[in-house]
Each structure stands twice: as structure tokens, then as C-alpha cells.
Amino acid sequence: MKLELTTDQYRWIDGWLHLWGAWVQTGRIDKSMINMIAKFMATVEPQQCSRQVCSDDDGMLISRVVGAHLQxxxxxxxxxxxxxxxYQSSEIRIxxxxxxxxSPRLMKTRGGNQYKKPSISTVRREVKDTLNAALFCxxxxMQNAFIVRDNAKKISKNVDNVLAF
Structure with missing residues (x-):
């Protein structure tokens, strides 16, 4: 059984992660968080287009969720x-x-289980599955984090209004 997001769920998280990705790329996040992949990506030509960026509050919130639930x-x-x-790399580039x-790994082949390097099509399928699983997870x-934050803002606003009397 494959766990998948609905179209609306996918659009919601994909939109937020694109905004977050642009925010991270601006350098507003601690570089040590993304150091694992930074060396490879330094060889990639930088994108010259401007991207929409989320707010610092949203970026930090998403970074906490990604760090806690994925990293x-x-x-x-x-x-x-x-x-x-x-870094806006395509699934094919990744x-x-x-x-x-x-590295070679144990794989099912017609001749039985053997150690071999996976084909590019196998790796492409794995990248797609990994990305979909990450979004699902x-x-x-992320929904909960945004709801809790919004509720905290409402409570804080209500407390401020009560104290004003």
C-alpha cells in the first residue's frame, strides 16, 4: 500500500516548501544545517531567477519541522x-x-540476488519515491505546527485585549 497525499495536500506542502527553499537559499538559515549537500551543490550553476520567499517566522517554523521529522x-x-x-535540482539531476x-548493493536479478550498482532508472524511481515519502511524512x-502557532497568536492577542481593559 502506497501512502500518498491528495492533490490539495500536495499543492499545500509543495508551495510552502518552495517558499522555504527560496528562504533557505537567501542565507537566512544557519549554513551548518545544509552543509551535508552544500559541497555538491557548490558545483551547480546558480539559478538567476528571483523566487518568492516565505517570512522568517514561516521559514524557521518549517526548518524546525523538517529538522525534527526528516533530518x-x-x-x-x-x-x-x-x-x-x-537548490531547485530536478529529480533527474538528483x-x-x-x-x-x-555503491553496489544486493539487488534482485534474473540470476538471483547479486551485488551490483543500481541502474539510473532504479535510482530515478527511488528519488521520486523518497521525495513523495518525505512530503507525506x-x-x-507542518499542518500541526502552523495551527499551533496560529492558535498561540490568537490566544496572545486575546490576552492582550483582556489586559487592555
């Missing part, structure tokens, strides 16, 4: 997410990079 659990998924949303650095925690 600590699956470093490869974190790298794929950064490459895709921060797969090419992972394929170039892949981040969706509900």
Missing part, C-alpha cells in the same frame, strides 16, 4: 528535499548525482 530520521531524504526545494555516487507535522 533526524532519514539523511538521504533530507538531502533529496534540500536538492529539490532549496538521481544522476546519486547514481554517480552509488512532513505534511501533518
Amino acid at each position: 533526524q530520521i532519514d539523511s538521504n531524504a533530507y538531502k533529496v528535499l534540500l536538492a529539490y526545494y532549496v 538521481a544522476s548525482w546519486q547514481h554517480a555516487t552509488a 512532513l505534511y501533518q507535522p
Whole structure:
């Protein structure tokens, strides 16, 4: 059974992560958080287009969620997410990079299980699946984080109004 987001859920998280990716790329986040992939991405030509950026509050909130629910659990998924949303690398480019650095591993073949390097199409499929799984894992925690923050703002505003009397 594949766990997938609905179209609306995908659009919501994809939109926020694109804004967050642009925010991270502006350098407003601690560079040590993205150091794992920074060396590889330094070789990529920078994008010359301007991107919409989320606010610092939103960026920090999303960074906390991504750090807590992805970076600590699956470093490869974190790298794929950064490459895709921060550095705007395509799934094909990410797969090419992972394929170039892949080591042989135990794989099912027609001749039985053997150690071999995965094909580029296998790696492309894995990158797509990794990205989709990362979005699925981040969706509900991000929703919850935004709801909690918005509720805290409402409570704070109500307390300020009560104290004003």
C-alpha cells in the first residue's frame, strides 16, 4: 500500500516548501544545517531567477519541522528535499548525482540476488519515491505546527485585549 497525499495536500506542502527553499537559499538559515549537500551543490550553476520567499517566522517554523521529522530520521531524504526545494535540482539531476555516487548493493536479478550498482532508472524511481515519502511524512507535522502557532497568536492577542481593559 502506497501512502500518498491528495492533490490539495500536495499543492499545500509543495508551495510552502518552495517558499522555504527560496528562504533557505537567501542565507537566512544557519549554513551548518545544509552543509551535508552544500559541497555538491557548490558545483551547480546558480539559478538567476528571483523566487518568492516565505517570512522568517514561516521559514524557521518549517526548518524546525523538517529538522525534527526528516533530518533526524532519514539523511538521504533530507538531502533529496534540500536538492529539490532549496537548490531547485530536478529529480533527474538528483538521481544522476546519486547514481554517480552509488555503491553496489544486493539487488534482485534474473540470476538471483547479486551485488551490483543500481541502474539510473532504479535510482530515478527511488528519488521520486523518497521525495513523495518525505512530503507525506512532513505534511501533518507542518499542518500541526502552523495551527499551533496560529492558535498561540490568537490566544496572545486575546490576552492582550483582556489586559487592555
